[in-house]
Amino acid sequence: MKNKEKSKYRHSKQRQRILELLRGTETHPTANWLYDKLRNEFPNLSMGNVYRNLNILVEQGLIGRIDFGSTFDRFDANIDQHYHFICEKCGAIVDLELPVDDELNERVNNLTNLKALRHNIQFYGICSKCEKKTE
Amino acid sequence: MKNKEKSKYRHSKQRQRILELLRGTETHPTANWLYDKLRNEFPNLSMGNVYRNLNILVEQGLIGRIDFGSTFDRFDANIDQHYHFICEKCGAIVDLELPVDDELNERVNNLTNLKALRHNIQFYGICSKCEKKTE
DNA sequence: GTTCATGCAAATCGTTTGCACAATG
């Protein structure tokens, strides 16, 4: 699908440091956090450049963007807790009948010193409509 | 915490119709989708009003906002698939050691005619630091 | 010296807000 085989990327101190910072922290920084950390080293650093480099690093597969889903809010009159399926082709969101498994929270609570109260699951894949179109 | 016991809301045709539309669809509309559907009935409808009403309906518990997490992107040098815990107090995001359960995808695929390839889980609750502060 | 990276500012996109007027109860 996405073929940019050419490793057309040059070396850049800024990008290098962004990657190092991300590798050196357990937290999940925002672009702004990285920007603040790097202002000292690169006094003229711009947010635009931080974003550009983050996108390049994601494209290179060196980092991940924590992907909670779409960029805009979606609303739902179905109040019961339920999981969602999101089609990677057409973006459709489907409610799932899969029973909500509250034991998962317990497993987290037993494994860590966190207190998990609830959770969401999003499944990603291809919906039946898009599956047909491709075939 | 949040005490606005008074049902201080009046009746509004626009809000009523937004709720009806949400109840009448299986999709998970965006504000813009609702806006488009309602332009005919309310030629002067504004996006601002759609958003205001959606927020009110969420506050009333009549609809849900599909909540994928934070408003800004977060980045992560840990590429392996893993689940996340999000602290509802301080917003911290913690990687979980909980093994990724690919059988969940199979359960979805058996239950539906979708083809789930991967999934994310986000747990929500209180992290240990915030837990201490509250106690 | 061609191409990619950068800083800067302006632009974009989804969402929120301030305000004067209209609708509700």
Add this chain to the structure above:
DNA sequence: CATTGTGCAAACGATTTGCATGAAC
């Protein structure tokens, strides 16, 4: 008539983009 809802336009915050200059190779 007191208060909430509305349209409008401006404001907002996170992210992207156009452009002239600077660094990499």
